Amino acid sequence: MKRKRVDWYKRGKHLQLKKWYVLALMVIALLIGEVAWKLYPHEQKSWSWTVGNQTILIDAGHGGVDPGAVGKNSLEKDITLAVSKRVKVLVQQAGGKTIMVREEDVDLGTAQGLLKRKREDLAQRIQLSKDEQADVYLSIHVNSSPKETLTGPQVFYYADSVESKLLAQCIQEQLNLLAGGKRVAKGNQELFILKKADQAAVMIELGFLSNAQEEQKLNDPNYQQQLAVAVYQGLANYLGTSQNSQP
Numbered sequence: 001m002k003r004k005r006v007d008w009y010k011r012g013k014h015l016q017l018k019k020w021y022v023l024a025l026m027v028i029a030l031l032i033g034e035v036a037w038k039l040y041p042h043e044q045k046s047w048s049w050t051v052g053n054q055t056i057l058i059d060a061g062h063g064g065v066d067p068g069a070v071g072k073n074s075l076e077k078d079i080t081l082a083v084s085k086r087v088k089v090l091v092q093q094a095g096g097k098t099i100m101v102r103e104e105d106v107d108l109g110t111a112q113g114l115l116k117r118k119r120e121d122l123a124q125r126i127q128l129s130k131d132e133q134a135d136v137y138l139s140i141h142v143n144s145s146p147k148e149t150l151t152g153p154q155v156f157y158y159a160d161s162v163e164s165k166l167l168a169q170c171i172q173e174q175l176n177l178l179a180g181g182k183r184v185a186k187g188n189q190e191l192f193i194l195k196k197a198d199q200a201a202v203m204i205e206l207g208f209l210s211n212a213q214e215e216q217k218l219n220d221p222n223y224q225q226q227l228a229v230a231v232y233q234g235l236a237n238y239l240g241t242s243q244n245s246q247p
């Protein structure tokens with residue numbers, strides 16, 4: 001009997017030690033979690049699992065002989081490339097695969113005549129979207145208008161594609177949060193590249209180069225990063241919603 005009491009006492013102490021051990025582990029886990037939370041902004045991490053295993057085709061609009069929209073101090077092709085490269089990094093950090101239509105200041109055409117070359121370039125981009133079997137196609141552009149007061153991001157999708165519409169809405173929502181705009185993702189029947197794409201596809205106009213203030217912002221590396229994060233976040237939200245809707 002005496003012995004048994006001692007055993008119980010020992011066991012109690014052992015359990016107490018175990019409790020402290022578990023508590024200490026929990027505190028350490030919390031500390032690690034807090035550091036990770038600060039190092040990696042939660043809005044980037046919260047949906048990262050949805051992007052892993054996905055292949056994202058990123059098309060930086062224009063390039064080479066084709067400058068795209070021309071601002072007072074900058075060209076559309078340079079801004080689309082800068083933001084596209086940042087989106088690429090974010091997707092890769094989340095474990096996703098990326099295919100870049102271009103990573104330098106080039107176009108995909110070869111003909112001498114500009115019009116023919118542009119047509120070739122467009123056909124090549126469409127072909128890439130078909131050959132590469134990407135899950136999502138992001139075409140990144142910058143807007144321009146004779147109306148210099150217009151500002152803000154605008155996302156387009158092929159009007160007959162339900163998935164593309166959902167993707168466009170998710171990205172527009174994030175861009176609106178960043179830019180403070182109230183634009184709604186727009187369905188379109190004429191944008192050839194969106195119509196021809198086999199996967200969920202959107203054209204993202206990041207803002208207006210024709211507005212002096214927005215041109216300045218679009219050329220600011222900090223704003224370019226914020227735009228990329230918004231595009232990435234919208235993409236991640238879409239993939240979460242899209243995957244969740246499938247049993």
Ligand SMILES: [Zn+2]
Pocket residue numbers: 061062068069076141142
């Ligand atoms: Zn463009």
